[in-house]
Amino acid sequence: MTKTGFIAILGRPNVGKSTLLNAMVGEKITIVSSKPQTTRNRITGILTEGENQFVFIDTPGMHTPRTKLGNYMVTAVDKTIGETDSAILVVEAEPYVHKTEHDIISKLKKMSIPSILVINKIDRSNPAKIAETITAFSAEHDFDAVVPVSALKGKGVRDVLDEASGFLSESPWFFPEDMITDQPERRLAAEIIREKILRLLKDEVPHGTAVVIEEFTDEKKLIRIRAEIFCERESHKRIIIGKSGEMLKKIGTYSREDLEAFLGVKVHLDLWVKVKEKWRDSNFYLSDFGYDKKNDFE
Incomplete structure (x- = not known):
């Protein structure tokens, strides 16, 4: 029986959400830059393997908007959380939770959405710092899984997919098997x-x-x-x-x-x-x- 599910990719600006999406899908379908707020629209990435079809929604980085464009980007995040089956919260290895991350976690709790904490850029960190990050975020929310990764180098990406597969439900696929994005x-x-x-x-x-x-x-x-x-x-x-x-x-x-x-x-x-x-x-x-x-x- 085929399985599928919509999975939101959430996080602050510049934590590597788009890099993670590209790594999971296996193709470059969303742009990457060192500058914050690179992603402005919701981007859909599709991965079909075996009987599973993952539909990932990459969102703009959560931030305090200063323009109407910023308001649009934040609305995209809120709307995505309300429409997906599960979520991946991408963070960097830091011993504290940023306000925007706290806000995202509050939304996940309110919607009772299954979620994975992905600690990205571990190639720039160390085990002690990663452990502190896990402690800080675990105190905020009981995540279904915690996965350290280096999206840029592809390390840990398979583990994220394995954990996310547990959120998929029996259903016909929403997209053709060879489709990797719905972006025109x-x-x-x-x-x-x-x-x-x-x-x-x-x-x-x-x-x-x-x-x-x-x-x-x-x-x-x-x-x-x-x-x-x-x-x-x-x-x-x-x-x-x-x-x-x-x-x-x-x-x-x-x-x-x-x-x-x-x-x-x-x-x-x-x-x-x-x-x-x-x-x-x-x-x-x-x-x-x-x-x-x-x-x-x-």
């Missing part, structure tokens, strides 16, 4: 471009950017993509373009390489940079750029 190619393309912006640019500029795919034309052996990068200030636009267009060229080159690897065909990528002041606090632009409740919640 246009959104994945936009996210790959945004990842390069996050990695190549510094500080405030990446957080104020959005990528919108204006054209995605499949010509069988070639895909033509026209993308617009939106930022909030003219000064940011100059930084994104760079001297003589060098930074924009670098963003385009790295993005195209990843897009070709993901799509399996040659990609012609055309990038444009535009300014939309305070778009993160505009309901109109949030909706226009794909950050609205309908896209993720209906």
Whole structure:
């Protein structure tokens, strides 16, 4: 009998949730960056092995929102907790529980959701610190399992899957066996471009950017993509373009390489940079750029 279940991946910004999802699914389906709040939308990753189908929901990092975009991201987390069968709380090896982690645990308790505590980045820690982390979080909540991992190196990922398999219920699969995500190619393309912006640019500029795919034309052996990068200030636009267009060229080159690897065909990528002041606090632009409740919640 086939089994399946929806499993939320929760945690503070920058603890490695997306890296863990990519490691569990076995493919890069969500972007990764050292900058907080890299993930903005709920991302679905699907792993089918044997009779089991895991449907993982990667969520934005839980934080105190300062903009309407931030409110949207926090709403995505709350909605996910209410709609999934179980949860994975990803933390780093620290001897205390952050306020945002305490808030997540309170929501898990309220919903009576089975949960796994995953202590990530153990390759940067030591056994004593990991033990302190387990003690601190065990005092907050009786987790169904605690699994130390290094998602980046793949260590402990199999243990997470083995524990999560216990949360699956007998049911027909929700997705085809060979499907690894339900994200449209246009959104994945936009996210790959945004990842390069996050990695190549510094500080405030990446957080104020959005990528919108204006054209995605499949010509069988070639895909033509026209993308617009939106930022909030003219000064940011100059930084994104760079001297003589060098930074924009670098963003385009790295993005195209990843897009070709993901799509399996040659990609012609055309990038444009535009300014939309305070778009993160505009309901109109949030909706226009794909950050609205309908896209993720209906």
